[in-house]
Amino acid sequence: MSQKVRVRFAPSPTGPLHIGGVRTALFNYLFAKKHGGDFILRVEDTDQGRYVPGAEQYIVDAMQWLGITFDESPLKPSKAGPYRQSERKKIYKQYALRLVESDHAYYAFDTTKALEGQRKACEQKGETFSYNCHNREALDNSLSLNLEQIKERLSSNIPYVIRFKTPQNQTLHLQDMIRGTIKIDTNVLDDKVLFKSDGMPTYHLANIVDDHLMNISHVIRGEEWLPSLALHILLYKSFGWEAPVFAHLPLIMKPTGKGKLSKRDGDKMGFPVFPLEWKTADGEVFSGYREDGYLPKGVLNMLAFLGWNPGTEQELFSLEQLIADFSLERVNKAGAKFDPDKTKWYQQQYFQQLELKTVTDAFTELLDQKGIETTLNLEKIVSLIKHRAVFVADLWEQGYFFFQKPTTYDSKAAKKAFKEDTPGILLTVCDILNKQPAFDSETISKEVKAWLNTTQMGFGKAMMPLRLALVGAMQGPDVFEIAAVLGKKETVSRIQSAISFINNPS
Numbered sequence: 001m002s003q004k005v006r007v008r009f010a011p012s013p014t015g016p017l018h019i020g021g022v023r024t025a026l027f028n029y030l031f032a033k034k035h036g037g038d039f040i041l042r043v044e045d046t047d048q049g050r051y052v053p054g055a056e057q058y059i060v061d062a063m064q065w066l067g068i069t070f071d072e073s074p075l076k077p078s079k080a081g082p083y084r085q086s087e088r089k090k091i092y093k094q095y096a097l098r099l100v101e102s103d104h105a106y107y108a109f110d111t112t113k114a115l116e117g118q119r120k121a122c123e124q125k126g127e128t129f130s131y132n133c134h135n136r137e138a139l140d141n142s143l144s145l146n147l148e149q150i151k152e153r154l155s156s157n158i159p160y161v162i163r164f165k166t167p168q169n170q171t172l173h174l175q176d177m178i179r180g181t182i183k184i185d186t187n188v189l190d191d192k193v194l195f196k197s198d199g200m201p202t203y204h205l206a207n208i209v210d211d212h213l214m215n216i217s218h219v220i221r222g223e224e225w226l227p228s229l230a231l232h233i234l235l236y237k238s239f240g241w242e243a244p245v246f247a248h249l250p251l252i253m254k255p256t257g258k259g260k261l262s263k264r265d266g267d268k269m270g271f272p273v274f275p276l277e278w279k280t281a282d283g284e285v286f287s288g289y290r291e292d293g294y295l296p297k298g299v300l301n302m303l304a305f306l307g308w309n310p311g312t313e314q315e316l317f318s319l320e321q322l323i324a325d326f327s328l329e330r331v332n333k334a335g336a337k338f339d340p341d342k343t344k345w346y347q348q349q350y351f352q353q354l355e356l357k358t359v360t361d362a363f364t365e366l367l368d369q370k371g372i373e374t375t376l377n378l379e380k381i382v383s384l385i386k387h388r389a390v391f392v393a394d395l396w397e398q399g400y401f402f403f404q405k406p407t408t409y410d411s412k413a414a415k416k417a418f419k420e421d422t423p424g425i426l427l428t429v430c431d432i433l434n435k436q437p438a439f440d441s442e443t444i445s446k447e448v449k450a451w452l453n454t455t456q457m458g459f460g461k462a463m464m465p466l467r468l469a470l471v472g473a474m475q476g477p478d479v480f481e482i483a484a485v486l487g488k489k490e491t492v493s494r495i496q497s498a499i500s501f502i503n504n505p506s
Contacts, residue, residue: 005037006217009070010207012044013055016278016286017062018263020222020252023303027249028220029068030304030326037217041073042210043084046200062275066296067319080214085206092201095209095239096162096194100142104238105194107160108141109153132191133168162195164204164231164238174229177218177247177328184230192231204228208235211244218245220328223335247328250307253335261338271340275299293391295354298346307336316349348390356383362392370396372403380485384477399476402485405494406472409501413474417464423499425462426469430495439488445480469498 009025011017032039041063043056060075070076074083082088099105108131115131118139122129137143141163142150153160170186194205201209211219226248236243252261255269266273266287277288289299297318304322305315308331317325351359360379367374385398409418432447433439452459467479470491476482483491 003217004215005032005035006040006215007032007037007220008040008042008211008214008216010042010044010210010221011059012047012050013052013059014047014050015052015055015263016274016276017055017059018261019273019275019303020261022062022066022275023252023306024220024222024249025063025068026066026300026303027308027326027328027331030323031218031220031328032071033323034326038071039069040080040214040216041070041083042214043074044203044206046085046089046203046206048086058276058278065275065290066300068300085210088206088210089200091213092206092209093195093199096201096205099164099194099235099238100162102238103165105162105164106136106142107150107154108139108163108191108193109145109158109160110140114140130190131163132166132189133187136163136165136191159197161193161197163191164194164235166191166231166234172230172233174233175246176226176229177245178250178331179226179248179333182226182229186230186234189230194235204231204235208232208239212236212239212241216244218247220247220249223248223251247331250332251335252306253337255338255340257335257337260335269340271343293393294343294347295350298343298350301350302343302346305336305342306338307332316346344390351390352387356386359386359392359395363395366392366396367403374403376402376485384481384485401471401473401476402482405490405497406469408472409468409498410473413464413468417468418498418502419461422465423502425457426465426495426499429462429466430492433483433488433492433495436488439484441478441480441484444483445478448480465498466495469495 007028009021009028011021011025029039031037041059043059045051045056056074060073063070072078072080072083074081077083096105100107110131115129119129131139143165145153166189167186172182172184172186174182174184176182192204193202195201210216229246229248232246233243253259254261254265261273263273263286272287272289272292272294274286274288275290277291278286280286290296300319300322301315301317304317304326308326310317310325311330356379360382363382364378367378381399381402382395385395388398389395428451429448432451433444436444436447448462449459452462463479464474467474467476467482470476470479470482470486486494
């Protein structure tokens with residue numbers, strides 16, 4: 001590529017950043033880094049009516065958590081700034097007027113009431129009203145007025161908008177890196193408003209002007225912007241500017257595959273659709289991947305595979321590997337179905353890769369939150385249960401019994417394991433354990449199993465009640481590992497409690 005790659009992520013701060021937006025940011029970032037280019041954050045906040053306080057900071061925080069860094073942004077400005085459209089609003093009118101002067105746009109003085117009348121008249125005929133080449137010269141605009149009338153209206157400060165004058169009878173052949181050639185008949189296009197009566201540009205004008213002034217080389221955005229592609233290409237032509245290369249990413253679909261994944265699907269279906277937790281002004285809370293315990297590496301890996309594949313069987317990619325292997329040519333056209341189970345699979349893969357100390361520190365923090373103080377070897381406990389966990393919270397579910405002596409026993413397992421001769425068996429186990437000077441798992445396992453072999457007793461007859469005595473249920477790692485962590489005193493105490501329960505079940 002002869003031109004330096006410069007891409008932008010341009011969200012509107014109208015609420016929390018949906019994972020569809022995060023995926024768009026990620027693909028832009030990967031493409032830029034793959035080609036040694038720049039990745040820019042531009043905040044498109046011209047719609048002040050929908051502006052939500054805290055939304056811009058949320059975007060920054062989410063990207064930082066995921067490890068996606070911007071080369072330029074409102075917080076890291078360079079010569080292409082400002083990076084908030086609200087701080088650039090003075091520049092847009094001159095470009096709108098330039099299009100009017102070159103006959104690529106026109107003033108439209110139509111009132112809201114007049115346009116509503118046009119719509120109703122069309123509806124009565126079973127038609128849809130469009131403001132375009134078919135009717136624009138019959139409406140209240142500078143195409144149907146003479147020069148004197150136009151000057152009079154402008155000098156009288158009569159409200160107006162500036163509309164794009166879509167060319168007639170042309171067939172556009174638009175190029176998209178993902179979708180190939182797209183043919184558009186200009187006669188079906190609307191004359192979109194470029195500049196509003198309140199003095200603010202619409203998205204279409206501001207977007208094009210900013211991309212040009214910021215030297216954006218590639219526009220990588222969601223499929224929902226595909227209907228705007230024709231207008232944007234025509235605007236570039238009208239200004240006499242070279243258009244960037246466009247690529248429209250596939251939609252992220254609901255897990256059912258029917259319909260676009262929405263902001264409310266997560267809470268309905270039990271999974272996050274936001275990177276971070278979001279609290280609305282009225283107190284509503286939407287869950288986030290970070291707060292739900294997901295690792296950013298797993299979330300990034302999952303998002304990368306929503307619409308892209310490397311062409312190999314490899315599924316686990318570090319951010320560096322994604323940068324090396326990413327290409328827009330391997331992005332699919334079809335919508336990508338979101339799979340919550342696959343997301344958890346990615347989480348588990350990366351969770352298992354964490355260093356033991358890292359997980360132990362997180363587990364220690366979890367125990368502190370639960371108000372649990374212990375002298376047990378937490379690193380040893382984590383090493384025994386980590387492989388069964390997907391999240392840090394799972395460590396509690398997998399190992400709560402280390403910290404809580406059983407007060408009840410799983411009824412189904414107890415009915416099967418606790419028999420008339422069980423107290424005697426457990427008393428013998430206690431005797432064996434009490435005699436061991438070294439209370440490590442290897443020693444106590446060897447001694448108990450030697451006794452079982454001598455008596456030719458079935459292992460289950462002693463092992464099932466022993467596990468129930470220590471855990472309260474038929475779960476957990478090797479029972480002798482559990483005993484070694486608990487220590488001789490606590491292990492014997494729990495066995496004695498189980499004996500008392502069997503002898504006095506009521």
